[in-house]
Amino acid sequence: MSTPVPTSTTSQWSDPLIVTVAPNGAYKQPADHPALPITPQRLAATARACLDAGAAMIHMHIRDAQGRHSLDVDGYREAWRVVREAVGTDMVVQITSEAAGVYRAPEQIAMVQALRPEAVSIGLREIDQPEIGDAGLAHFFTGLVRDQVMVQVILYDVADLRRWQALRAQGVVPEAPWLLLFVLGRYSAGQTSRPQDLLPFLAAHDGGEPWAVCAFGSTENTCIAAAAAFGGHARVGFENNLLAKDGHTAPDNAALVRQAVVSAQALGRPLATADDIRQRFTPG
16 A cells, blocks of 8 residues: 655745754764864854855754763853854754763753753654653653743654654643654665655654654755655755765765755745744744
């Protein structure tokens, strides 16, 4: 039996496409690519270049002095300050709360609560842990709404999406302008994404929250184009992919942003600005 696929509507085509750049991630090092930014200064320069290329949001990881993944609150504050000097308010700065095998759910939650960032991404399966429980999840998500933090919820498969829907239906997660991120191909052989990986998410999605995708490998841009065609949004960058759509190594993150912009233009979708994102996704 074929998978039902939602059809695009006029409102989806006119909905400004949010292009987010994820320039570094938790694991890659400059040895993997010389343009991979891990210091605040390099992040700031990358943010500026990607803003000029069409990105309105940066998904930011920071590193410790040894270049390892970090959720240090003071480190985030410093990186945020330096990036803000480069882009002003023309980019939304979204920080990650990723565990990356280093942190556990209580530490991730405590960091977000202490930092109170403008925007944060949260892997649902990382914080949906027995030591947190439904009461802890309710307290955390309610606090994010109260603090007017823009939240993107990361979902790796349909099971994650159904768990999110259950938490919403049970009232554990309050009403707010949540943004979902569908991760395509995370568990595929060779971690290579295909546009078809989007279809199970679309079939299971109840049409409530807006969504974006990220993808791995040289097919990243094809997956982004498919998402844009169905009314979704885009996250691109060296965190998940170092390759341009022709299979060659991309020169920098801005090149991957420009590919996504070209796809949006081909579909006739305008690009979202940082103010568009704030107006749509800031709670309250």
